[in-house]
Amino acid sequence: MNSYVLSFPEIDKTKLMVVGGKGANLGELSRIEGIQVPEGFCVITEAYKKMIGQTPELDLLLDQLSQLRVGEREKISDISGKIRSFIEGIAIAEDIKEAIAYHLLKLGEKNAYAVRSSATAEDLPNASFAGQQDTYLNIKGKDAILAHISKCWASLFTDRAVTYRIQNGFDHRKVYLSVVVQRMVFPQAAGVMFTADPVTSNRKVLSIDASFGLGEALVSGLVNADVYKVWDGGIAAKKVSAKKLAVYALAEGGTQEREIEPGRQNIQALTDEQILRLERLGRKVEAYFACPQDIEWCLYEDTFFIVQSRPITTLYPIPKAGDGKNRVYISMGHGQMMTDAIKPLGISFFQLLSGDVPMYKAGGRLFIDLSHDLASPVGRRIVIGILGRNDRLMRSALLNVLSRKAFIKSLPRGKRVIRISREGMSWAMFVQAVLLYFKNDVAPIRALIARNETSIGELRRKIANISGDELFSFIMEDQKQLKEIMYDPRGFGAIFLGAYVVNWLNKKMEKWLGEKSAADPLSQSVANNITSMMGLALLDVSDVVRQYPAVIEYFQHANDETFFSDLTGLDGGEAVSHAIRAYLEKYGMRCTGEIDITRTRWSERPTSLIPMILSNIKNFVPDSGRVKFEQGRLEAKRKEQDLLSRLSELPGGRKKAEKTQKMISVLRNFIGFREYPKYAFIQRYWIYKQALLKEAAMLAQEGVIREREDIYYLSFEELREAVRTKRLDYGIITERKEEYEVYEKLTPPRVMTSEGEVITGEYDAGNIPRGALPGLPVSAGVIEGRARVVLKMEDAAIENGDILITAFTDPSWTPVFVSVKGLVTEVGGLMTHGAVIAREYGIPAVVSVENATKLIKDGQRIRVNGTEGYVQIL
DSSP states (O other): OOEEEEEGGGOOGGGGGHHHHHHHHHHHHTTTTTTTTTOOEEHHHHHHHHHHTTHHHHHHHHHHHHHHTTHHHOOOOOOHHHHHHHHHHOOOOOHHHHHHHHHHHHHHSSEEEEEEETTTTSSSBBBOOTTTSSSEEEEESSSHHHHHHHHHHHHGGSHHHHHHHHHHTOOOGOOOOEEEEEOOOOOOOEEEEEOTTTOOOOEEEEEEEEBBBOOOHHTTSSSOOOOEEEEEEEEEEOOOOOEEEEEOOTTTEEEEEEEEGGGGTTTOSSOOHHHHHHHHHHHHHHHHTTTTTTEEEETTTTTEEEEEEEEEOOOOOOOOOOOOOOOOEEEEEHHTTTOOOHHHHHHHHHHHHHHHHOOOTTTTEEEEEEEEHHHHHHHHHHHHHHHHOOOHHHHHHHHHTTTHHHHHHHOOOOOOSSTTTSSSSSSSHHHHHHHHHOOOOOOOOOHHHHHHHHHHHHHHHHTTTHHHHHHHHHHHHHHHHHHHHHHHHHHHHHHHHHHHHHHHHHHHHHHHOOOTTTHHHHHOOOTHHHHHHHHHHHHHHHHHHHHHHHHHGGGOOOOTTTHHHHHSTTTTHHHHHHHHEEEHHHHOOOOTTSSSSSSOOOOOOGGGGHHHHHHHHHHHOHHHHHHHHHHHHHHHHHHHHHHHHHHHTTHHHHHHHHHHHHHHHHHHHHHGGHHHHHHHHHHHHHHHHHHHHHHHHHHHHHHSSSGGGGGGGSSSHHHHHHHSSSSOHHHHHHHHHHHHHHTOOOOOOOOETTTOOHHHHHHHOOTOTTTTTEEEEOOOEEEEEEEOOSSSSSOOOOTTTTTESSSSSOOGGHHHTTTOSEEEESSSTTTHHHHHHHHHTOOOOOOOTHHHHHSSSSOOEEEEEEETTTEEEE
């Protein structure tokens, strides 16, 4: 009799697929000592499966629904409505009815009940379907309860539930519904409680929303709730709202909105004693589930009842230093212009390269612990000076942290991250910068580049004959060579000098001539910029392709696995193959998100270059690569002559002009090298990756892993151990793949604390036009055009005159830059790759524009002001 129904005491988390997320959580809640949960039961998913099984008409409708996309709203609404009507029209089987009636009799058939949907993909730690299905309150009588159970089953196909599943990749046929039937409580107050602050994410601040009557008024937005914040066992803040309405139960069933008498509207829904008592219950529930909770509660006769609890899925995980002390973390990804999640192998490689910099994993990203720097007065000034110049939002966020004197005083003291003894940061670097300035000779830079190219050749030869555990020892040893090249004092000196000269020119030209961002046009078409040359080189490849219509036709349906063999059979295929192979030989190690060694390189997927090649053919005439470089060089020369001419007319103008001319020469000699160190380490990453994939192929052949790419979900040391022992618990890979899917959907904060609080920054809007989106100006000029919102580089169908809007760019985006007339990104700074290349190509650019890809719609006409730092939607 009871096969289709389980009472709460019979339910625990192992019954998730039987009773859904809400039902499983209620079963667990009922087991916590001291937590009052209204009695109830779950109609299990087998009942739902039985009701919708063997129905060809429903199968046909589900087939139609599975083919729809998020944007097809009318079709979603039409088919979903038909499915709901069909399900509500099915008669409930007698054995299911009997099981429900039996449990109603035990609890009291005349009582009022809440009937709630509980989906198998609901209230999970990594996905919240809260509010996607329906809830019915104060339902009385067996027949009414049965009817509302059918309504709950049908609510699995509300428009919002269907759309949410499509967005999150859930199969409509694999999400099942249980129904919770729970004794009603008729409270004097109800609401929700978050055991971590929903605004700041601070895990030590508990937030309570409370209103009179049933919680429905609060959840549906009918009333402004009281908000109470509790921190460290005490009430930290209270906001008592005017609560004009409440929802109450009707005697005959159902609910009704009522006005609250004026004298009660501004009274606290909970007393201070009740607030603190509820907070203690919330912390008990949080401790039981071992993660922050979103809890629904109600108060009846001075007793709190918990009617639901679910994980808060929007919180960003906290980096763990492991010592329990207060910490401040900054996002490494924002500095690297790559805020996507990184797979475990990629994270461990970046940690190898970072040496003793204190980095911690959280949410598939790396965070740098700046606590020791911020605890030191000297360190604070250096951090704000260096990071603040590059990312104003991070600077603002750090200043917000520094304003909390007690918190800063509690930070541990120790070795600072930014200090002279750190790799790359040395007195030798400053000495080299001075020498490079006075000699103003690029020979040392060319020598560094030649040294790296020789080293790369040696690495390729040596690694070809190494395998097994020896390979891992070899890579560890080669990391020393990589660091020597990356942190060479001459190279770092050149980068420091370039940044210094940019700052000098911008400050002096604004002071002397009233001209902002003067260094930007002077930075066009400079020497030794490996990244900007990459974009121009693809224009040359495009010139080869444009000659052969058969190749262009093949590019419409090209296949990565047979790409080069397919080309050999086409007219012009040999020439195109030669041009692309030569390009990949020099740049094929690049890709979007290239600091993650696991990302697919252009050499692995040559078809990823095709959209850019076709765009070049459409937007440019032959020989545009050479012409574009020469135009930039001449424009920089004209700008130099203009500045020197105007300076010479000022008091003391001859000296100012001479100094400026020297600075411009230094700028053009050294600013391009800024891009080379990253190119050097990405070259090595690609060689390491190819060697590791050979080991992965052997592991797959021996059945240790299922596919080569499984190794991406292991750390460097875990992979080494698997290669050495030929053993691995595959459950680790399965678990990490699931985690990575969750991490991909997270947005990392720039700054956060060890309490989980996300510290945000803000721009000083100053004189920017009203309604404009503020950002950081990184490449001067004003441009109007069509916005092209591009989230993946391979989707970049750019036309001449378009303005690129994207989350972030790294060097792999450079070939796209040759076609665009402006750039807007959500992440970036003055000396990050996108900014450097925008100046090199003479493209007006504004970076660090928060939520640009959401606020600006594809196709809108916009104006980008790269001089003042804002974007206007026209």
